[in-house]
Amino acid sequence: VSFSLSSSAQRSDNEWFASVGLNAINSLGTQSPINSPGDWANGLPISLGVELGWTSGLSIEQAFTLNKxxxxxxxxxxxxxxxxxxxxxxxxxxxxxGKHIFPEADWLDFYGNAGIGIFSIEDTNISANLGGGVLVWLNRRQTIGIRGQVIAKFALNHKDSGLDNNHYQTHLQLVFAL
Known part of the structure; x- marks a missing residue:
């Protein structure tokens, strides 16, 4: 006679999440995402997002950020x-x-992300984005968590764009399951 219990941290299909938090912009002209954090822009650091998990491990996010x-x-x-x-x-x-690296840690998940964006400082530019982050769930039901991420934004018209150039954006957000 045997008795067994198991749990899984995998996201199910069609789960919605909202995020709200802070962001900082490193546009110092270096190749380091962590260079001189005291000089990053953080004057109006609003970061909002909506994410849909459409299959196990994959999701799509629409994000809006504001800064100064x-x-x-x-x-x-x-x-x-x-x-x-x-x-x-x-x-x-x-x-x-993250479940592939730490299968027993259902409160911790790592991710990579890639996408496109449109941003404006002085003019408007389109960017190809590449980044990653970590999500730490604060409860067992995984309904609230804290996320930290860094995104490299490569401006597509960077040679003629003036201020609207390549940069890094760092986020610290609260994540809520909807």
Whole structure:
């Protein structure tokens, strides 16, 4: 006679999640996503998103971010002479692979994401985005969590774009199951 219990952290199909949090922008003209965090833009750091898990491990997210560069901030080694507002709309496909690395840790999940976006500082530019992050669930039912992620945004028209150039965006968000 045997008795067994098991649980799984895999997401089921058609699960919806909302996220709200903060973001910071590293547009210092370096290849390092963690270079000089004290100089990142974080004047109006709003980050919002809606995510749909459509199959095990895969999801799609639509995100909106708002931020602000202040006078005397630096974008690609250029000192700004006035304030600028940063806005972006990004669509990402995410793959959650944490269960393959830590199968027993159903409260922790890592993911990679890729997608496209449109952003504006002075003008408007389109970006190809690549990033990743970690999601830490705060309860067993996985209805609320904390997410940290870094996204590299490669501006498609970066040679002629002025301020609207390649940059990194870092997020810290609360995630809610809907």
């Amino acid at each position: 560069f202040s006078e005397d901030d630096v974008i690609d080694n250029a000192d700004l002479k006035e304030d600028y507002t940063y806005t972006s709309f990004d669509t990402h496909v995410k793959y959650y692979f």
